[in-house]
Structure formats: C-alpha cells, structure tokens
Amino acid sequence: MSRFGEWTTVDGLPAFQCGAVEIAWDPMLDPPSTTHWVHLGNRRITLVAGTDGLSSIWDEHTACLWLASHTGISRLNDQPLTGPPLFGPTYSRVSGPGVVRTVLCPEGESPWVLIRVDVQTAEPVTLSEEWEVSPRLVNLEFPAPWDTEPLETPQVMLEHLGGSLVSATSGPLKTEVPLPPGSHTVWFRFGLDDGPADPSIYAASLASLQERLPAWPAELQWHVALLTGGACADGVLGGHTLNQGSAYSFRHGFNGAARDPLQHALPLVYIEPDLALSVLRNTCAWGSPDGDLPYALDGRKQPWTSLFRPSDQNLWALWLAAEYASATNDYESFTVPVPYHPIHNAEPVPLQENLRRQFRFFVDEIGLGEGGHVRILNADWNDLAITESGVDRDVMISRGSSVLNSAMAAWVLPVYATLASRLGDETTASEARSLASDLRTRVAAEWNGRWFRRAHAPGNVVGDDTLWLEVQPWAILSGAATPTQSRALLGTIDELCRTDSPLGARVRPPNGPIWFSINMTLIWAAAKYDPDLAWNEWQRMTLAAHTAAYPEIWSGTLSGPDAYLPPEDPRPGQTWAMPDLGVAMQAHPIANLHSHSQPLLAYLRLQGLEP
Template sequence: MNCNAGSVSAFGEWTRAEDLPAFAYTAGPRPWDPLLDPPSTTHRVHVGNRRITLVADTDGLCGIWDEHADCRWIAEHTGMSALTGLAAQPKILFGPTFVRHTTADDDVELVRTVLCPEGESPWVLIRVDITGRTALRRTLTEHWEVRPRLVDLEFGPPRDERPPDMPAIVLEEIGGPRVATGNGPLTLDKHVEAAPGETTTVWFRFGIDDGPVDTAVYANSLRKLRERLPRARSDLAPEAEIEIPWHAAMVTGAACVDGVLGGHTLDQGSAYSFRHGFNGAARDPLQHALPLVYCEPDLALSVLRNTCAWGSPDGDLPYALDGRKQPWTRLFRPSDQNLWALWLAAEYASATGDLDAFDQVVPYHPVHGADPVPLRENLRRQFRFFVDHIGLGEHGHVRILNADWNDLAIVESGVDREWMVEHGESVLNSAMAAWVLPVYAGLADPDTAAEARRLAADLRARVADEWNGRWFRRAYGTGPIGDDDLWLEVQPWAILCGACEPEQARDLLRTIDETCRAGSPLGARVRWPAPGPVWFSVNMTLIWAAARHDPGLAWDEWRRMSLHAHAAAYPDIWSGTVSGPDAYLPPESDRPGETWAMPDMGVAMQAYPVANLHSHAQPLLAYLRLLGVEPGTKGPLPGGTFHSMVR
C-alpha cells in the first residue's frame, strides 16, 4: 500500500491497522483557533456506524453523538481506561470505525480500542489488552462521564440544554458488572493479574443498551468492514488507495437511523450539526448519498427516502431541519433542492435497476399531517413543485428565489435583495436542470417524462446562449451577472448538460485552468478574478466535466482535492489531514488552507472544521466520474463495490 500521504503531515502518518487504512497521530498538543470559541489544542476525528458517531480526540478522550431523535451529545470529551501506576501519554491511531490508544512503560503495555460495531448498535465496544513485562497485579478503571446535551440552532455560545426523553446510558463489563445513569459519571474497576508476557483482555460496552452483546461482534465487525469498504488503485492518483476506502468509511459512518422520519440521516456534520445544531441544506444528504449508490445502495435509498420525508405534500423541501428535526425555513428559500432528489433517485434506479423501491410509500414530515405516498409520487410532486412553483423568469431561466446552490448568491450578485427574490434567475439552476431532468425522465410516468425532456431541451438552449466568449454567465438580476467575473459553479454544469460544443468546452477548461486553478494547491477557486473559496461540491462537477474533454486536468484536480494535497500544502493545519470542512480558503486569504467564518453572524465552519461529508463524499463521486461511471453508462459495479476502480 502506498502510504506517502502521511509523510508530509506534521501530525503523523498513514499506516494500516486490522488490514485497513489508519492514521497514526504523533504530534501531541498543537494549538488552533476556532474563532467562535477559545483557542484549543484538541483535534477530532469522527468515525461511526449507522447509528452513533464516535468523536475521538487527539488527547485520548472521546465523545458520543446520536442523531436518532434529535441532534444530541451523549458524552463529550470523556471516556478513558486507566491502569494503576501507568501514567504515560498514549500513542493514538485512528481507524475507519475505531480509535486505538497504546500506553506503555517499562513494566506494562495497555492497548485500548474503542470500536463502533457494524450496523445500528447505539453503543461502542471497548477492548482493553493489558500485557505485563513483569508479573502484573493492578486495577483497571474504565470511566465515562454522561453529559447529554441538545444542540439546536446555536449561533452563539453553546447552551447546556438536556435532550427530552433521554434513555439511561450504560457502562458494563461484558460478562460482568454494569452501571447506568441519565446524567453523571460511570465507573467500573477490574482487578487484573497476569504472568510476565501474558496478555489479559477486558471488554466493556458504553452507550444505550439494546440487548445482550457477545465479544465476537468485535472480530465480525472488522471482517465486515474489510469486506464492504471499496478499494482503488490508480497510477494517476496513488492517493486513491488510501483515501477511497477511508472516505467511504467516513461517509457511511456518519449515517444515523432516523427515529422520527424513518430511513437514515446523512447530514453535513461539521460546524453545521456539531456546533450550530441543524441538518441542512436538504440538497446535502442527497449529494452525500450519490457515491453510495455504487457501494452501499441500500443506504443511498434510505437517505433518499429520509430526505424526501422532510417535505410537504406540494413537493417543497425545506432548507433544513433544526436540532429537533423540525423544518427550518426562516433563513433560506433555495430553488435547487428538488433537482438533487430527482438526481439521486435517477442515479439509484439506473445503477441498481431496483424500480420496486419507488412503489414503496414514504411519509411526509409529521407537521403536515399528510398521508404517505409512494416514493415515485413524492418525486413527481417534487418535479411539479420545481416546474409550477419555482418556475422560470422572463429570460426563460429557472428562478433563483433567495438562493440556489450558493446560499449567498444574491448577496454576492450585488443586486437588491427584494428585487432579486422576485425577478432573479439562476443560469446555474437551468444548466443543472438541463442535465438532471432527462435522467429523471427515465424513472417518471410518460407524461411527466415528456415534459421533463421538453423543459430540459429548452433550458439547454438558453444556457448555450449565455456564453459570453470566455465563460457562461451566472444569473440574471437587473441585467446579466457574471460577464466580467467568472463564477465557477455554473461552468461544469454548462458542459455536462450539453450546452457547450466540445471545442468550446476545451477552451472553457483552459480558461478555468489559467484563472480559478492557477496557483491553488487545493483546487479551483469558486470565483475569479476576486478569488473565492475552494468548494468540494463545485470541484466535483469540474472533475466530472473535465473528464469528458481534458482527462489530465480532471485527474490533477482530483489530486488537488485529496487529503494528501492538503497535508503537503498546509502540513500544520489539522483540518484536511484526515477529514475536512466543506470549503477551504484560497492561498490569497489571511488563513489559507483553513475554512470560512462569519463571526459577526455567529457562524463559522472554522469553529468545527472537520467531519464535513463534502470532504469525503465529493472525492468518492468524482473518482467514480473519472472512471466513466454515471447514470446510463454502466450498471452497478461488480459486487456493489468500487473494486473495479483500477486504472
């Protein structure tokens, strides 16, 4: 395995554990500034199963996050195994679904592995291996502090709000004593004796008790993990061998079975969930599930069903759900979200051929008191909402409302907000719809399919007319927007939807290379000449579009998107080492390689700049597109995995 990605990081190096990619953290405390909160020396890695998230800190402590009923912490910065007389600092290794701490002195070695079992278990399994170099007679203490906390739309200092209906949390020795509490400390002691060189293993479980547990779940989980994670190898991107399985584990480990709406959540995480307390925008879980269509299609379908259940019977999807899983519509009213649902549905149907899934009913959010409908009908209503309620503006482009993909598009346009909401049009939406709607048509009833294809053809022609000789315009306000500055997000979609002739597409890609990409080690900036951030979501589409006309540029852009590229360019910044935010600041900024912050609004990705699923899902999807995998081109990959990703 090529592990060269780790050699450039100041924090440690990539290695293998349990025949899986892992990161050995060797740096010790390193200060960083969250901007909204006091400076810290603790960094985090998030791993999980389909129910809980283990938040492993670089000081050896842990937290547990559960989004089953709401956005809640069960425990934060706690969880440790202590052996009398052993006080050395642990060596830390982060695996795809576990964290391992190794502590040793001249007399004894303690290896503690905290594992999120495969499946939907709402607890972690803790294995403690103790090896004495001399005769061993000591006391092992396992200690956790239960601190339940609800996180719900917090844009100031964190609140200490206890979640409703909090179940008792259990700490137990497997086959031994157990303690439980709803709030407070949990401690178990175990007397350990061993002959010199002998290893004693003690097992614990911490979390919500859902029945008896067998320690065989440890080996079984690791075996299943090795079997399900995709593998990749490419001479054009050696980093893929490490990063493809790692990204897949990070995406799937962020899922949580939803006890309110059904299916599984797969939200952005990072500052949005863990610091600010909301799941949004609706487009994001749909994006994150797209690569899962090819490796864990059951989870992709579950996320589609869950996100469609956010909506109302007229086909509208709210911008987000708050920390209590209630629709949140006060801030943004985006115009693109239905397109993402139609896209994921079509990609799933194309790859799996599972059309029966669309006949199964899906609910609407309980606030609407509406009867469930088949998923196919839910999607049809979303199409109708897009056509009839969002609609087109006077130039024939899709209306923008108060945002499209870019939440700040209206602010950045410089046009009066109220005028733009009423009259503004998004060329980005038009270009995306011109690609999505024909793909969705293959899943729709004949009348809807015909309408979708007619609308797509009209939008494709209108996008083609927005070519200004250098690039495509971005939007319409009181006049065209994007004649004098290049807005990257619209350009790949213009290529993908067919609004670009091949030579025109190659010219556009050269322009992007000479402007947005020039001198940027992490990939293309979203704006030029005034440089904007580097967004994973946009650069995924750039890689996809470039793969059709300039494969060399496409592979180079994927490598710039990699964890290796961030570690090489910014070795002293933790975000981007094993996980990242949704966007990086460009090299011209005052904090290059870090991420955005709007402290005056109390919002900052920098406040929690890791565990954003865009930093994992977009490299996965972009890698698939590099291999030519997209709707209508191939069926499911062999075995439902990425095993065929060899180039």
C-alpha cells in the same frame, strides 16, 4: 509529510498513527486548543476521537445530541492510559506499557461503542473504565440556542461485558475489574442500552469492514469508511440521514441543506446502494405533500425554513433517484410508500409519487424567472448568491433567475425522465424532457465569449464581467456548451481559477474559496474534454494534497470542511468564518461529508460511471 503523524496499514486497512506533537488551532468562536478530532461511526453512533485519547459520543437518532463530551479513559491501578492514538476507519486505539485500549464503533446500528482493553501484567492490577455522561442538545446556536425547552435526557450505560452495568442520565460512570497476573482481554461498552452484547462483534465488525470497503487505494477506502460512518438511522422519519456534519451540525445544530444528504449518497449508489436508497427515502420524507423540501431540519428534526429558500433542492432528489435506478435496476423500491414529515399529518405515498410531486413543485411553484431561467428565490446552490450579486434583494427574490439551476436542470431532468418513463409515467417524462430542452437552449445563449453568465434580474445580468465557477461545469455537462466552447472554457478556468492553487479551483477568481461540491462537477465536466486537467483537479482534492501543502493544519489531514480558503487568504488552507454573525466552519472544520463524498463521486465519474 504531516506534522501530526503518518499513515499506516493495520489489519489490511488504512490507519493514521498520531505523533506527540501539539499544534494549537483557533476555532474562532471558541478558545484556541491543541486537541484535534476525527469522526468515526457506524449507521447510528458517532465516535469523535481526540488526539489526546479522549472521546465524545454523538447520536442524531431523534435529535442533534451529544451523549458525552471529551471523556472516556482506562486506568491501571489509578494510572491513566495516555499516549498518541492510532485512528482506524471505525476505531481509536491508545497503547501503553503492557496495555492496549481500542474504542470501536461496531458495524450496524448499535447505539454504543465497544471498548477492548488488552492487559499483560506480572502482578495483580485493578483495571477501571471511566466515562462522564453529559447529554446536550445542539439546536440552531448562532451563538445562542434556538430554544430552551428541557431535553428529555436518555439513560446512558457503561457495562463490563459479563459483569456489572451502571447507568445515569448525567454524571460520572465507573466500573472496576480486578485482574490477576497474566494476559487478559476485558470488554466494556458505553452508550445506549439496546439489549445484550457479545464481544464476538469486535472481530465480526472488523471482518465486515474489510469486506465492504472497495479494493481501492487507501485514501479512497478511508473516504468510504468516514462517509458511511456519518450515517445515522432516523428515529423520526425512518431511513438514514447523511448530515453534512462539521460546524453545521456539531457546533450550530442543524441538518442542512436538504441537498446535502442527497449529494453525499450519490457515490454510495455504486458502493452501498441500500444506504443510498435509505438516504433518498429519508430526505424525501423531510418534505410536504406539495413536493417542497425545507432548507434544513433543526436540532429537534423540525423543518427549518426561516433563513434560506433555495430553488435547487428538488433537483438533487430527482438526480439521486435516477442514478440509483440506473445503477441497480431496482424499480420495485419506487412503489414502496414514503412518509411525509409528521408536522404535515399527511398519508405516505409511494416513492415514485413523492418524486413526481417534487417535479411538479419545481415546475409549478419554483417556476421560471427573468430570461426564462429557473427562479433563484433567495438562494440557489450558493446561499450568498443574492447578497453577492449586487442586485436589490427583493427584486432578485421575486423575479430573479439562476442560470446555474437552469444548467443543472437541463442535465437532471432528462435522467429523471428516463426513470419516470420506466415507471410508466410518460406524461411526466415528456414534460421533463421538454423543459430540459428549453433550459438547455437558454443556457447556451448565456455564453459571453469566455464563460457562461451566472444569473438574471430585471435590467441586470450577474456574471458577465466575472467568472462564477459553479455554473460552468453544468453548462458543459448539460450540452449547452459546444465542444469548442467547452475546451475554451476549461482553459479559462485553468488560467483564472486554478493557477497557484494547490487544493483546486477557486469558486470565483481571484481569491474565492475552494468548494468540494463545485470542483467535483468541474472534474466530471473536464473528463471528456481535458482528462489531464480532470485528474489533476481530482488530485488537488485529496487529503494527500492538503497535507503536502499545509502539513501543520489538522483540517485536511483525515477529514475536512466543505470549503478551503485559497492561497491568497490570510488563513490559506483553513476554512471560512463569520465570527461577527456567530457562525464559522472554522469552529468545527472537520467531518463535513463533502470532503469524503465528493472525491469519491469525482473518482467514479473519472472511471466513466454515470447514469
């Protein structure tokens, strides 16, 4: 149904065969283009493969760094190999008469792509492989770069395996291979040199990929591959990060918020638990010894705290830790030390202690505000909650509170308490359960007869006359809503937020955006009281649903942003943009890991998997 091509199966794995159609799109911050991309990766490198057959290479090992942009081509006797590509879960492939070229991200942490060129020729030919090295740091560009410090440019190589190797810090790289008549398979690799490579890694990688992807429907396999392909081994903090990507990282140059890699790792607890643990450890290492997590890391992996100061981030770390322990029974990992960000010059502590300090920070430093709810600071989950609340900003920051974070904490803290208890910390476990009980009671009092209120400030209530979706599922999940209230609330959400919206519930009726991370919790909450609604909402979250509703929009075909615009918007099915502020998800509206992790987590919840 897509105007861009069709899904197929190659070697037992899902793949997308692009067609020849060219459909222009507007990034809002950059010139319009007819080239579209998909992000494919291993646990180190990202191949950004274009519908024009060219590629970009991204490496976040020590910084948000493009190694090469819009390059990479094979030629036979100077004739370029072009044509609509086939995108597999970890590779891009272009075919022409007598030649097939595959660019693969090999399994593991190889910092390079492997290039296989199969040639069948009746006469002698010269095969050339050509790439352009163009390193570029992306660091808080809104639209100007945050800093202009010189980049320590890496040496990038192009190697003909078994033949020559050329390298450069910038500029063109080319290698030529003369071929006699016959059938040939020629191997190259492009990227950072980490030692010798063997072409056998190609078949081994595809076999490993087939083995590690769960035996689920094709779209879910695709989500797993692209989610895990977004991981990168962290050369500064250790472990792996799962940057939410999209415009945040690839266009604007930061990894944030801290809650996002934690959120992305949740479904991996049941799929690739070692990666989930690695992400937990890495994100905990962002923090400071007092238990605070910065909003984000900038393009140089330094804590960035100057914009948003949310009050929910510790909850996500406690949640992921508890879910990991519940699913794996691996309690030994909580005794292994985790570092703090080098900026703090602090000694590592066991993961258990890192989490305990995060709990203490949540209780003692974030604390409670108006109405006894968790303080909102200058944001909670919603970065614009204060701006849109209509309450004085300074008053809201100093004394305002978030019913959303109270409801979330009322669910998270008991599961964390179970983990703390099993690790022998009964004092923390008891305090966590007591605080959760108190918050649950306070959230229950926010029912206004149709929905739960959103926030409080002195002399002001937010969300009494307007439904804010993000708090509602957590009220159900935490037990603050009675069964009768839960069923009535889901009916109200169906009526106000879901009507005539093919991609799912609007975050605020009548015309709010549609957020993957919020609709995941809606599906989870609805599963107990209205399974039909839950499954229908999950189906609206799929790539298939977006393609059916908006077949001429690339975003949503193979990957997506963090949020879609609703049908009432002038750009329905696309994503948000604030060009006057120099920021736009529309500038890079694919490869946001919410679009892959949240359908997976919602699916697992629908199967009954939760801590």
